[in-house]
Every structure is written in structure tokens, then in C-alpha cells.
Amino acid sequence: MPTDPDPVLRLLWRHVVPASDAAPRRGPRPKVSVDEVVDAAVELADAEGLAALSMRSLAQRLGMGAMSVYGYVANRNDLIVLMVDQVLGEATLPPMKGDLRTRLRLVAEAQLADCRAHPWLLDVAGLRPWLGPNAADRYEWQLAAVDGIGLSDVEMDQTVTLVAGFAANVARAEHAVRVAERESGLTDLEWWEANSGELGEVMAHRDYPLAGRVGSAAGEAYQAGTDPQLEREFGLERILDGIEVYVASLRSR
Amino acid sequence: MPTDPDPVLRLLWRHVVPASDAAPRRGPRPKVSVDEVVDAAVELADAEGLAALSMRSLAQRLGMGAMSVYGYVANRNDLIVLMVDQVLGEATLPPMKGDLRTRLRLVAEAQLADCRAHPWLLDVAGLRPWLGPNAADRYEWQLAAVDGIGLSDVEMDQTVTLVAGFAANVARAEHAVRVAERESGLTDLEWWEANSGELGEVMAHRDYPLAGRVGSAAGEAYQAGTDPQLEREFGLERILDGIEVYVASLRSR
DNA sequence: CCTAATTTCGTACGATGTACGGAGTTGAAT
DNA sequence: ATTCAACTCCGTACATCGTACGAAATTAGG
Numbered sequence: 001m002p003t004d005p006d007p008v009l010r011l012l013w014r015h016v017v018p019a020s021d022a023a024p025r026r027g028p029r030p031k032v033s034v035d036e037v038v039d040a041a042v043e044l045a046d047a048e049g050l051a052a053l054s055m056r057s058l059a060q061r062l063g064m065g066a067m068s069v070y071g072y073v074a075n076r077n078d079l080i081v082l083m084v085d086q087v088l089g090e091a092t093l094p095p096m097k098g099d100l101r102t103r104l105r106l107v108a109e110a111q112l113a114d115c116r117a118h119p120w121l122l123d124v125a126g127l128r129p130w131l132g133p134n135a136a137d138r139y140e141w142q143l144a145a146v147d148g149i150g151l152s153d154v155e156m157d158q159t160v161t162l163v164a165g166f167a168a169n170v171a172r173a174e175h176a177v178r179v180a181e182r183e184s185g186l187t188d189l190e191w192w193e194a195n196s197g198e199l200g201e202v203m204a205h206r207d208y209p210l211a212g213r214v215g216s217a218a219g220e221a222y223q224a225g226t227d228p229q230l231e232r233e234f235g236l237e238r239i240l241d242g243i244e245v246y247v248a249s250l251r252s253r
Numbered sequence: 254m255p256t257d258p259d260p261v262l263r264l265l266w267r268h269v270v271p272a273s274d275a276a277p278r279r280g281p282r283p284k285v286s287v288d289e290v291v292d293a294a295v296e297l298a299d300a301e302g303l304a305a306l307s308m309r310s311l312a313q314r315l316g317m318g319a320m321s322v323y324g325y326v327a328n329r330n331d332l333i334v335l336m337v338d339q340v341l342g343e344a345t346l347p348p349m350k351g352d353l354r355t356r357l358r359l360v361a362e363a364q365l366a367d368c369r370a371h372p373w374l375l376d377v378a379g380l381r382p383w384l385g386p387n388a389a390d391r392y393e394w395q396l397a398a399v400d401g402i403g404l405s406d407v408e409m410d411q412t413v414t415l416v417a418g419f420a421a422n423v424a425r426a427e428h429a430v431r432v433a434e435r436e437s438g439l440t441d442l443e444w445w446e447a448n449s450g451e452l453g454e455v456m457a458h459r460d461y462p463l464a465g466r467v468g469s470a471a472g473e474a475y476q477a478g479t480d481p482q483l484e485r486e487f488g489l490e491r492i493l494d495g496i497e498v499y500v501a502s503l504r505s506r
Numbered sequence: 507c508c509t510a511a512t513t514t515c516g517t518a519c520g521a522t523g524t525a526c527g528g529a530g531t532t533g534a535a536t
Numbered sequence: 537a538t539t540c541a542a543c544t545c546c547g548t549a550c551a552t553c554g555t556a557c558g559a560a561a562t563t564a565g566g
Contacts, residue, residue, distance in 0.1 A: 143464060158488055242498070280531060281531040283545095
């Protein structure tokens, strides 16, 4: 027996395929729309994190009882799926033009911007890759960056995955210190002041010639603050170099 | 007023700095050791995922009451911190030799192996970068891969971060389908059979020239199964190319 | 008006992390 | 030997979570 398609799919595409059922709308009018529910959930998750987004708090924000939310969304998982596609849609993607390097930079910057605006996206990265309309649009836009340069289809996919994945990792590193600061109540600097002594003491029992030197250098560099732009990001430049080298090798073959 | 150092730090380094206090050990002997507690927690998380690791289930596995676990670990967060360092220690790191490319491949493969053996590591990536002894050893080992080739300290850090981050992303993608299959009870193939019709229908309302073609090609390639080795991984090769290009540019300057 | 469809929501159940306090166990001091 | 303080163990309790269930309220079609 084949399984039925997941209802959340229709819900994801509700704007492009608007409820084919011409069924009569009986019963009380819904007080809010699905979009309002998802928007409120996004605002909550943006402010307090995914963990703080509970069905009860969401219902309260919407001015209704806890269980009423389930009239719009089947469960919390579906809600999060809808949230992901919703925030993917609110970004205005710049036209995909320029040379390969600047095009791929656009991909990375869009990804980074999304993850910075909605850090909870990083906690959801492990869900089923639900193809909502905005996710599909985004994927199409990303692929346009590597179209017509000689890459195979699979390579195109891997290339944008590589670049977007790197940007996500940058956002992940940034976000990690934010949540650590919020959960511990200590600034990174305060934490260091409180723990550096103890840490130095225990680490003195072993030899860390490289880690000691490099770790502190990296720490100081980080202390200087992250470049809000993705420019001059070391890793991205290496990745772009590597991709360019590969594309050039295709051309000369 | 300066804050006190976090107690979990001493606990992390318990093996290299073994309880400096010569204080008398009064009271009943602990039934298990901290290592046994952490090992049991790792086994639970490996089998069922981080979410399924509860203090109660852990206590039951250890044959004690729920609250007894708190005699070994202050709270669930500390437990997870200890788990991370524990699994980082059980990997036997190969000697860091060979040319740059093979050295960096070792870094990526070690990271991938860890994330595959303990997928819950990917859910913890956002915590405070607690420096346990095994994390420090790992960092030192990673840095040895890029030592003495002309990179600055910060560049050394960024390079290993780039490579390890990519490997983590590979593991993340693999893990995503595993949890999706477990949570939905549907194989990726079953899911596709159930939803492809509906998905094609809704996607037909828009034009996805690239996403349609590339997505299905990537899907088929994935269907073929992931290479258990990291060799022939497209993204990693591009990254290594890019790093080599950069190192070569340093030499000629 | 009646009825059927729909939304709303109060209550309840089984989880979760963990604060609290007491009971039991042990080594050191008297 | 007795006492005491430290230490481990753990039963209970509380707030919070997702959500199953079913009743109440609301509306449109007949």
C-alpha cells in the first residue's frame, strides 16, 4: 500500500497553489491566517531561540488558547518547516550577475544573511529537505551562479552546497558565542577572565606548542570582531580559488 | 567581583589533573565512575540521539535513581560537554605526515569519522568551545597539518576550521536523511514515492529549469550511496586546491 | 430553524530537567 | 566504641513541554 503524501507539502505551497477545494467555508472564521501564525513563530524564535518557541507561548502571542494553534499547523515540526520556507522567502535575492567569483559570493552572502537574521535556521539544518516554494526559488537562484561554466549537474549542486555550507559554518561559529553568552550570562571576555587561570593551570600538564600559540592568536583576532561583510574571509577565498582552478582546468581540457 | 572558574573545567581535565585535593574520602564509595556515566550517556546518544538522552534514562541504564546522576555531573549541559571530550579522545589519530594535501585529508577524515560515529556531535556544535584535554589534543594535531608552510597563526586556525567544517557538513547531510527516516518511519525512497506526484504538481506552477534538472541528477547521484571514504569528494578537492594555490602564492612572494 | 461543518480551547497525560530534603553509609576524631 | 561530619543515593515535587481528546462555540447551507 503506497503511503499518502504529507499534508505539509500542500501547506508549504499554499500561496502558489491556493486551496483547490471550492468547499464551503462553514464554521467560525479563523481569527488569524497561517502566515500570521508562522510569522509570529518566526518572531519568537528570532528573539528567544528555537528552544523558547513553545506552542503555548506562540498561542499566547497570537491571543488564543494553546490548542488552537493546531487548527493551523498539524504539529511543531510542521510549524518549523513552514517557518524555514517563510524566512527563505523574505530575503530579496540580488540579480545573479558578474563573474563566477562575485556570483558565488552572492550565494554565500545570502546564506550568511539568512543565518544571521534567523540563527535558529542552524538548528534545523538536519531536517528533511522540505521543498517549499521559497526553498526551490533559492536553489534555482543559487544554481544560476554556476550555470553554463562547464560543470556537470552533480558538480553544480556540490559547488553551491560547498559555498552555502561554508557560509552556514561562519554563521554557526558566530552564533555559538551568542548563545554561550546568553546561557551563561557571561561575556566571552568575562568567561576568559574567570577561567583563563584555571585553564592555563590544567593545560600546563601537557605540551601544546601549536595550539597554545595559534589558539591565542586566533582568539585575539576574533576579539577584534567579525567582519560584517564576508569579504576578506579567508576560507571563502580559498574555496573560490579552488573552484576557479577547477573550472579553468575544464576549459583547457 | 571576578567570577569563579567553571567547575566543569576541572572535571574535563580530571585524568590529567587528578583531583589535587588530598581530602579524605568519606561517605559511601560511588557505585560507578564519572567515566562510566559519560560512557553510558554516549552509548545512549549514539543509539537514540541526543534528544532521547534523558537524565532518567541514563540513570536507569546505570542502575540508579534519576537524581543520583547529579552526584557525578552538575547538570545535563555539563554531561554533554564531557561526552564531547570523551568521544574526541577515543579516536586514534594517525601520525600527521605526508604532503599538505594528504595531511589535510587526515584532518577531514578524522572529523568525518567522529561525526559519523557520534552524530549528536553535530547538534552540539553550537556550545561554548570547551577546551577539554582531548579537544586540545585534537586541535594540536590538526594544526600540525598546516605547520611550517608559511601560514600565519590566524590562517592556520582558519585553514583547519575550513577543512574540519566541511567534513562536518558532509556528516550533517548524511545524518539529516537518517533522522528524517527514523522520525518519519519512511525510507528516502518511500518518501519520494509517496510525495513525488504531489511535489511535481505544485512545482509545475512555477518554472525551475535548473533546480528541476540538477536536483534530480543530484538526487540520483545520492541514491547511488555515499562514498564511505572521503576520497573523490568534490568539495574537499576544491578546498584543498584553493589552499594549495594560496600556499604556493606565499612561496613565490 | 436546523444541521453539519469548523474553529476554539479546557483538561489531562506522560515526558522532561532539576531543586529540595531526607535517608543511608562511611572515615576520622574523640 | 561512639560521635560526627561528610558524602552518596534517591523519592518527591514543580514547572514546562508537545499534544490527544472531547466539548463548546460559531457559522453557512438546506
